[in-house]
Amino acid sequence: MAEQIKLLEMKGITKRFPGVLACDSVDLELHAGEVLALLGENGAGKSSLMNILYGLYKQDSGQILINGSEVTFDSPLQAFTLGIGMVHQHFMLVPNLTVTENVALGLCHDRTFALNLGEVRRKIVDVSRKHGLAIHPDAFVWQLSVGEQQRVELVKALALGANLLIMDEPTAALTPQEADELLDLLRDMTKRECSVIFISHKLNEVRKVSDRVIVLRGGGKVYDGPTRELSDSELAGRMAGKELGQAAARAPQPLGEPVLDIVDLHARGDRGVKALNGVSFSVRKGEIFGLAGVSGNGQRELAEVVNGLRRVDSGNILLDGRDVANCSPLHIIGQGMGYIPENRIHEGTIPPFSIRENLILKDYDTDKMSVHCFLSMDKTRCFASDLISSFRIKTPDMETNCASLSGGNIQKVILAREITRNPKVLVAVYPIRGLDLGATENVHEQLLRISEAGTAVLLISEELDELLALCDRIGVIYEGRVMKVLEARKTDKQELGLLMAGVESPSEIESPSCPDERSIELEEVST
Amino acid sequence: MKKTYVIYNIAVVLVALLIALLIGAALFAVAGGNPITAYKVMLTEPLRGAFGVTETLVRAAPLMLVGVGVAVSFRSGILNIGGEGQILMGAVSGAFIGLSLPGLPKFLLVPLIFLAAFAGGALWGGIAGWLRAYLGVNEILSTVMLNYIAIQLYTYLLRAPLIDPQELAYGTGIPQTAQLTRNAWLERLIPGMRLHTGLIYAIIIAVLVYLLLWKTTLGYRMRVCGAEPLAARYAGMNVSRYLLLAMLLAGGLAGLAGAVELCGVHRRALEALSAGYGFSGIVVALFGGLHPLGIIPASALFGLLIVGADMMQRAVTIPAHIILAIQGLIILAVVSSALFITHRGIREKILGRFGWKEEVH
Numbered sequence: 042m043a044e045q046i047k048l049l050e051m052k053g054i055t056k057r058f059p060g061v062l063a064c065d066s067v068d069l070e071l072h073a074g075e076v077l078a079l080l081g082e083n084g085a086g087k088s089s090l091m092n093i094l095y096g097l098y099k100q101d102s103g104q105i106l107i108n109g110s111e112v113t114f115d116s117p118l119q120a121f122t123l124g125i126g127m128v129h130q131h132f133m134l135v136p137n138l139t140v141t142e143n144v145a146l147g148l149c150h151d152r153t154f155a156l157n158l159g160e161v162r163r164k165i166v167d168v169s170r171k172h173g174l175a176i177h178p179d180a181f182v183w184q185l186s187v188g189e190q191q192r193v194e195l196v197k198a199l200a201l202g203a204n205l206l207i208m209d210e211p212t213a214a215l216t217p218q219e220a221d222e223l224l225d226l227l228r229d230m231t232k233r234e235c236s237v238i239f240i241s242h243k244l245n246e247v248r249k250v251s252d253r254v255i256v257l258r259g260g261g262k263v264y265d266g267p268t269r270e271l272s273d274s275e276l277a278g279r280m281a282g283k284e285l286g287q288a289a290a291r292a293p294q295p296l297g298e299p300v301l302d303i304v305d306l307h308a309r310g311d312r313g314v315k316a317l318n319g320v321s322f323s324v325r326k327g328e329i330f331g332l333a334g335v336s337g338n339g340q341r342e343l344a345e346v347v348n349g350l351r352r353v354d355s356g357n358i359l360l361d362g363r364d365v366a367n368c369s370p371l372h373i374i375g376q377g378m379g380y381i382p383e384n385r386i387h388e389g390t391i392p393p394f395s396i397r398e399n400l401i402l403k404d405y406d407t408d409k410m411s412v413h414c415f416l417s418m419d420k421t422r423c424f425a426s427d428l429i430s431s432f433r434i435k436t437p438d439m440e441t442n443c444a445s446l447s448g449g450n451i452q453k454v455i456l457a458r459e460i461t462r463n464p465k466v467l468v469a470v471y472p473i474r475g476l477d478l479g480a481t482e483n484v485h486e487q488l489l490r491i492s493e494a495g496t497a498v499l500l501i502s503e504e505l506d507e508l509l510a511l512c513d514r515i516g517v518i519y520e521g522r523v524m525k526v527l528e529a530r531k532t533d534k535q536e537l538g539l540l541m542a543g544v545e546s547p548s549e550i551e552s553p554s555c556p557d558e559r560s561i562e563l564e565e566v567s568t
Numbered sequence: 569m570k571k572t573y574v575i576y577n578i579a580v581v582l583v584a585l586l587i588a589l590l591i592g593a594a595l596f597a598v599a600g601g602n603p604i605t606a607y608k609v610m611l612t613e614p615l616r617g618a619f620g621v622t623e624t625l626v627r628a629a630p631l632m633l634v635g636v637g638v639a640v641s642f643r644s645g646i647l648n649i650g651g652e653g654q655i656l657m658g659a660v661s662g663a664f665i666g667l668s669l670p671g672l673p674k675f676l677l678v679p680l681i682f683l684a685a686f687a688g689g690a691l692w693g694g695i696a697g698w699l700r701a702y703l704g705v706n707e708i709l710s711t712v713m714l715n716y717i718a719i720q721l722y723t724y725l726l727r728a729p730l731i732d733p734q735e736l737a738y739g740t741g742i743p744q745t746a747q748l749t750r751n752a753w754l755e756r757l758i759p760g761m762r763l764h765t766g767l768i769y770a771i772i773i774a775v776l777v778y779l780l781l782w783k784t785t786l787g788y789r790m791r792v793c794g795a796e797p798l799a800a801r802y803a804g805m806n807v808s809r810y811l812l813l814a815m816l817l818a819g820g821l822a823g824l825a826g827a828v829e830l831c832g833v834h835r836r837a838l839e840a841l842s843a844g845y846g847f848s849g850i851v852v853a854l855f856g857g858l859h860p861l862g863i864i865p866a867s868a869l870f871g872l873l874i875v876g877a878d879m880m881q882r883a884v885t886i887p888a889h890i891i892l893a894i895q896g897l898i899i900l901a902v903v904s905s906a907l908f909i910t911h912r913g914i915r916e917k918i919l920g921r922f923g924w925k926e927e928v929h
Contacts, residue, residue, distance in 0.1 A: 391792055
């Protein structure tokens with residue numbers, strides 16, 4: 042194991058990318074046993090700064106000192122041998138290798154040919170048991186949901202035995218209980234003279250876990266001090282550079298007839314294993330129905346099945362009274378379905394195509410865009426410029442490639458396209474994942490607006506704050522079943538979090554024996 | 569700003585070409601010729617007279633058709649390496665129609681031959697397309713392998729069922745069909761030269777393919793399927809269907825190249841009908857930026873190189889086949905240069921050297 046890092050200093054780190062100043066002479070100091078939170082919006086420079094520390098990027102100027110002596114990293118391997126481990130926000134996993142093989146990638150540097158996968162597998166099982174992180178060592182990474190992949194990343198870093206751990210939004214995919222456990226775990230680690238740099242958007246977590254916080258904005262450091270000295274709204278204000286109000290709370294809505302009726306739906310996931318196990322719920326006209334759950338419990342499959350992208354084994358999907366189960370995606374789109382997919386870059390848009398060509402993706406052969414079978418340049422231009430201005434898509438012109446837009450603007454392109462079609466039902470899957478506060482607010486405004494116009498919105502999310510603020514009703518999905526549907530106004534995070542962890546009735550936990558029962562539940566998940 | 573990028577992209581491709589030619593110079597030196605004279609002859613000699621120019625354009629027509637077909641398939645997400653086989657299948661189908669219906673008037677016979685050639689090529693491309701779309705067979709493997717099958721099938725047809733009866737009568741046995749009737753010939757544009765109307769058809773077809781890919785809803789669908797199959801499925805497109813369609817079109821266009829050689833140049837099907845156009849067409853397509861309007865000039869340039877290589881062979885006694893090696897170098901250089909075009913950071917760095925600044929969004 043590497044020498045313990047007693048003191049890490051980064052001095053005057055500056056990193057420039059073409060046209061962007063990612064880090065502007067940032068100083069950072071971290072002592073052993075300390076948890077440092079790094080706060081900032083997307084693009085504030087957090088990830089760049091950490092990638093420099095991890096040896097993925099090289100700073101243009103500035104120094105990194107460990108225990109007082111200067112170090113230079115040319116590769117993550119060097120950072121790793123010095124005891125720095127990182128859990129990335131965008132997963133650094135090889136999809137067509139198994140979990141074990143992915144972890145082995147970090148462990149097998151010392152020998153060229155010998156590879157003891159059994160040893161690695163044991164290590165993974167140890168780590169995942171010790172920290173209660175359910176992971177199947179022989180699963181292929183491509184089969185895992187985003188949440189499960191995040192867990193693999195965690196296990197990987199822990200198995201490598203780093204003593205300075207960089208965590209880039211590690212709790213994004215966890216239930217509140219699991220997140221709490223992780224935060225406790227991080228706290229535990231610091232007692233053993235480890236140190237943690239914790240990157241997050243979630244102020245309550247930052248407050249819970251960190252001693253000190255550094256706020257970055259536009260590549261520069263705007264605050265560095267003890268976490269408790271600033272209130273949540275002050276921290277948020279420093280991140281955004283302006284005071285942000287809470288997401289507009291949902292006014293009570295007069296609800297109409299059910300438009301999307303899902304009845305006893307069964308379907309299988311990529312591995313051929315049952316992913317949906319008799320899902321039933323309905324979404325009414327003008328309603329925002331939230332589906333909460335830890336990712337990997339059937340949400341992706343549900344969204345795909347509803348949109349005709351995955352086969353239904355049995356059950357019905359009634360869209361405005363007509364069954365669309367196993368219909369073609371085109372038919373379902375024609376029946377008034379809108380879909381904001383989880384994979385916004387490769388499924389929601391075509392990166393090398395212009396914004397104009399992306400905006401017309403679903404309506405290109407209607408009279409609005411084309412004359413007979415010819416695309417009309419005038420009509421599509423007119424359409425695109427309308428949407429760009431009404432949805433405030435930030436771009437130099439409509440012929441710019443979607444690939445060069447920021448995440449928030451890509452999401453605006455998708456929202457603009459889906460919302461202007463006036464769908465009867467809109468399925469939105471993790472619509473704010475990875476977006477900064479401004480972009481998140483924008484997505485929420487649009488969802489509220491369209492539901493007020495009468496669209497039934499199915500919002501699949503793992504952000505409980507988001508669900509509680511926006512939704513009329515919230516269903517909790519767990520292992521392919523909807524556990525319970527709750528009125529958003531009559532529930533809270535605690536109740537939802539327990540349901541997400543598979544605890545059927547919250548009263549169970551009030552009995553003295555509850556902690557054991559819960560851990561049994563969690564173990565079942567892990568097997 | 570857009571204009572700068574276009575100029576930049578063209579400049580990158582031209583620099584890649586230059587680098588390929590420089591490496592090629594080493595090959596000339598090894599072969600014992602003076603590279604400077606060799607290139608000079610190759611690039612200028614064909615342009616000195618009507619003969620060279622017209623021969624260049626004769627070569628350009630089939631290159632253009634194959635190249636445009638390759639562009640259709642590449643843009644739709646399928647790599648068609650089977651142009652050679654598709655040309656031969658197109659040519660032999662066309663020859664069959666031409667020999668079977670010699671009595672038809674020209675205005676019927678030529679379109680029929682072209683139609684048959686299109687169908688023959690489309691069938692050959694379609695096999696690979698179907699295998700890829702519905703059984704997941706890698707199209708690079710299948711198209712390359714189908715080339716071998718096509719070449720053997722073609723040779724068989726020329727040696728036995730379709731062989732010129734005269735060849736049998738005289739006992740010479742050269743594997744070629746009888747000459748087509750005059751009604752099947754494409755008109756020559758200039759008396760005494762081989763340049764024929766096929767070039768005009770090829771240009772028209774290239775423009776039509778441009779309109780298809782960029783101006784119609786069908787072309788939009790094909791390009792979406794090629795660029796991002798996930799998004800295509802998301803938008804309700806049947807990706808498999810468009811993969812198959814793209815290969816039918818690509819094969820058909822290569823088949824038309826076979827028909828152009830058949831009716832315009834040789835006036836019969838013979839063994840060396842294709843002269844490697846199926847492979848050179850890929851170079852042309854890549855060099856032309858996989859865009860029909862880039863492929864038109866690119867095919868003229870490669871026509872020039874082929875004719876120039878022949879002339880160089882006489883001038884500096886280096887085998888004309890060296891042009892195949894040079895084409896290979898050009899492919900490598902052009903494909904490698906794609907990095908400079910698609911990578912924003914590199915593009916900006918290079919443009920920055922010349923005083924351009926990219927806006928940041």
